[in-house]
Amino acid sequence: MRVERRETPSAWLALGAPFAAIALALLACTPLIMWHGSPVLEAYGLLLKGTLGSRGAATETLTRATPLVLTGLAAAVAFRARLWNIGAEGQLYLGAAAAAAVGAGAIAAPPWILIPLVLTIGVAAGALWLIGPALLKTRLGVDEVVTTLLLNFVMLLFISMMIEGPMKDPLGFGWPQSAPVLDEAALPKIVPKSRLHLGFVIAVVAAVVFWLIDTRTRWGFEARAVGSNPAAARFAGMTVQTVMIRVAILSGGLAGLAGACEVTGLRGYLALDLSPGFGYAGIVVAMLAQLHPLGVIGAAVFVAGVFVGADAMGRTLGVPGFIADVIVAASLMCMLLAMFAARYRIRR
Numbered sequence: 001m002r003v004e005r006r007e008t009p010s011a012w013l014a015l016g017a018p019f020a021a022i023a024l025a026l027l028a029c030t031p032l033i034m035w036h037g038s039p040v041l042e043a044y045g046l047l048l049k050g051t052l053g054s055r056g057a058a059t060e061t062l063t064r065a066t067p068l069v070l071t072g073l074a075a076a077v078a079f080r081a082r083l084w085n086i087g088a089e090g091q092l093y094l095g096a097a098a099a100a101a102v103g104a105g106a107i108a109a110p111p112w113i114l115i116p117l118v119l120t121i122g123v124a125a126g127a128l129w130l131i132g133p134a135l136l137k138t139r140l141g142v143d144e145v146v147t148t149l150l151l152n153f154v155m156l157l158f159i160s161m162m163i164e165g166p167m168k169d170p171l172g173f174g175w176p177q178s179a180p181v182l183d184e185a186a187l188p189k190i191v192p193k194s195r196l197h198l199g200f201v202i203a204v205v206a207a208v209v210f211w212l213i214d215t216r217t218r219w220g221f222e223a224r225a226v227g228s229n230p231a232a233a234r235f236a237g238m239t240v241q242t243v244m245i246r247v248a249i250l251s252g253g254l255a256g257l258a259g260a261c262e263v264t265g266l267r268g269y270l271a272l273d274l275s276p277g278f279g280y281a282g283i284v285v286a287m288l289a290q291l292h293p294l295g296v297i298g299a300a301v302f303v304a305g306v307f308v309g310a311d312a313m314g315r316t317l318g319v320p321g322f323i324a325d326v327i328v329a330a331s332l333m334c335m336l337l338a339m340f341a342a343r344y345r346i347r348r
Contacts (some may be wrong), residue, residue: 003344005101017338018295022302024338025330032326051305052202056314059194063266064304065297067092067275069203070258071282072289072296074209078251080214080291080293081227083134087148088255089279090155091129095122095256096263097159100178101167103185103263111184115339118185119202119260126256127249129155134248138241152279160272167270178270187265199261204297205252211293223247249346255279284332290339303328 026044033043040325052058071088078085099122107114115322162174167178172236187198214220226243234240262274285303290293310324 001310002347003038004347005344006301006342011104012050017290017342018299018335021288021334021338024218025327025333028330028334029327030321032323033319036317036319038319043313043317043319044316046313046316047306047309050309055191056194057278059191059196061305061308062200063197064308066197066200066203067258067262067267067278068275068281068285068299068300068304069200069207070254070261071278072285072300073203073207073282073293074251074254074258074279075283075286076246076289076293076296076337077210077223077254079227079286081223081244081247082230083247083251084145085130085133085251086145086283087130087133087151087279088251088258088282089275089277090148090152091252091255092259092262092275092279093125093155093159094129094259095126096259096270096274097162097167097178098122098125098256099185099260099263100181103181104179105166107131114182114185115187115264118181118264122256122260123253124256124264126259127253129256130248131245132189133243133308138244139192156272159270163270163272169269175271175273181264181271185264186268187261195266197261197265202257202261203300205299206257207293210250210254214293219246255282258282281328284328287332288335290335302331306331328332 007216030040033040042276050057071092074088074091075085099118102121103114103118107117109117124212130148133142133147133151137144163176163178169179171179189195189197190201214224220241222233222256223240223246225236225238226240226247230240233243258278259274262278265269266272281303285296285299288299288302306327307324310319310321310327313319313323314321
């Protein structure tokens, strides 16, 4: 037997791969729920109900999905060009710190000026944090997986220093945090009496814009060409270093925007627990979406729904919350297998 690449991969296989991966992941996690002694169908019913079963559940899922859409896009943008950005977590925190610093009163302006300004500064901060690893990769051949990953820990230490020092809220008590952002810098809620804010709309628009850039512009073509074959792209006259820096700015900026939206739309201040791992979860989202920018939206909603629904399942049946991590991890593994099956076949 041998494994060979399909000459023309089936579109039906590619479209069905995510759904098959999710079904296989749920099937694989069934023994864990049975081991706990809970009825499987009821557990998964509660998972679905906790995700979309009510207005409150649906808005909470979309709220949790907002940063995942942006960090998923950050990973997808970079990975398509073979820039392995594992540092979205650090870029998210730097974007959040920049947004909190400016939005807490550094500049006085009406909302229609201050909100775009704060978000733009968050984007710029996240982009800046990825330019360094991109330059090290293109000029010195330094592995960006190592640099971006280690910079996450550097950024967490920097954030800790800032909220314990210059950015510390003088009126805060207990857990260290920054001064709250002004009401003029806060993203408005888009559903009354919920936590869902304008950041979700911004994230969806960002996904659509990147899809248009990727499919309809020269920049998108160059990024895909460099990702497919850097030597051929260079031979065709493309400046690989310029393309990589452009991709780094876009990827880091998206992660920084995620942090800025979390601060201005949800938390209202900067703290060390701002992200429970959104930067790393964004990699899972990007892979589940097969690096497709529009698919990132659905993948982010799925991952967010699993975590939100698992909370409801745990409250009713007592199923441990770690089942959500297992489902997401199993979905990723099954997605990789499904992608392999869609692109390759086994012949005797």
